[in-house]
Amino acid sequence: MNAYRLLLAMRRRYWTLLLLAIAVSVPGMAAADPLHSVGGSSLWRHEFSGWLFPVEMAGLQRVGYPYQLDGGDSAGVEYVAPGGAGIDLEIHVLLGSDLPAPMEGAAYAPTTAVDKQGTRVAAVENGKRVVRYLVFWQAWAVRIVAKVPADTENADAKLDAAVDALPWRSLGAPERLH
Numbered sequence: 001m002n003a004y005r006l007l008l009a010m011r012r013r014y015w016t017l018l019l020l021a022i023a024v025s026v027p028g029m030a031a032a033d034p035l036h037s038v039g040g041s042s043l044w045r046h047e048f049s050g051w052l053f054p055v056e057m058a059g060l061q062r063v064g065y066p067y068q069l070d071g072g073d074s075a076g077v078e079y080v081a082p083g084g085a086g087i088d089l090e091i092h093v094l095l096g097s098d099l100p101a102p103m104e105g106a107a108y109a110p111t112t113a114v115d116k117q118g119t120r121v122a123a124v125e126n127g128k129r130v131v132r133y134l135v136f137w138q139a140w141a142v143r144i145v146a147k148v149p150a151d152t153e154n155a156d157a158k159l160d161a162a163v164d165a166l167p168w169r170s171l172g173a174p175e176r177l178h
Contacts, residue, residue, distance in 0.1 A: 033047070033068075034046055034047045034048055034068060034073050034074075034075055035047065035053075035065075035066050035067075035068065035075055038052075042055045043055070044065065044066045044077075045170075046066070046075045046093050048073050048095060049075075049093050049095060049140045049171055049172065049173075050170050050171060050172055050173025051075070051093045051140075051142070051167065051170050051171050052167040052170040053066040053075075053077050054167065057079065057165055057166065057167070058161065058162045058165035058166075059081065059082075060079035060080060060081055060087060060089060060162060061079060061080060061081075061082055062077060062078070062079055063077075063078040063079065063080055064078075065077075069092060069094070069098060070098075072096070072097070072098060073095055073096055073098075074092060074093060074094045074095055074096070074098040075092070075093050076090065076091060076092040076093070077090075077091050078090050078091070079091070079162075086148060086149075086152075087146065087147070087148050087158060087159065087162050088146070088147040088148070089144060089145070089146050089147075089162060089163070089166075090144065090145045090146075091142065091143075091144050091166070092142070092143045092144075093140060093141075093142055093171070094140065094141045094142070094143060095139055095140050095141070096139075099136075099141050100134065100141060100143060102119065102134065102136070103119050103121060103132070103134050104119065104121075105119040105120050105121035105132075105134075106119065106120045106121070107119060107120075108120035108133055108135070109135075110135070110163065110164050110166070110168045111164045112164055112165070112166075112168050112169065113168035113169055113171075115137070116135050116136075116137040116142075116168055116171065117135065117136065117137075118133060118134050118135030118136060118142075119133070119134050120132070120133050120160075122156060124150050127149065127150050128147045128148065128149060128150055129147065129148050129149070129150045129152065129155040129156070129159070130145065130146070130147050131145075131146045131147075131156065131159045131160075131163075132144070132145055132146075133146065133163055137171055137172060138172055140171060140172065142166075142171065144163055144166075146159040146162060146163055147159075
């Protein structure tokens, strides 16, 4: 009877090792998830860039959870003003093949992290004031589309303040989870 149990244990080990070898050898199957909850809280962190995704910032609420872009290493999230009548931010933290070409526009640097430089382009689209920001720093780019109703007083200043309040200092944090 002991020989039979030994044979079953060896068979289980064989299949476990075989499945592990397949998972490691197939591209993408063993890739690490780039998004992680910090300490089991509702604060999320992008593994590769260090960017933090808090639940609330600058009076805006995160919509759902951060998400992976096209199954790659880049991530995104959306923030909205409570009640849905105010500011809406869509943020993408990009790296690798997802890095966009620089866009032409006014120079922009977040006031909370002037070492990070980029551009800013504003327009009115579908009754909304839309400002696009693109900030490059080291191996990353942060693309933000900020919207507010077009009739909002000081719309550009409000959008700039919301973008400045983002966790810019977390970009490039050296701690890695994997």
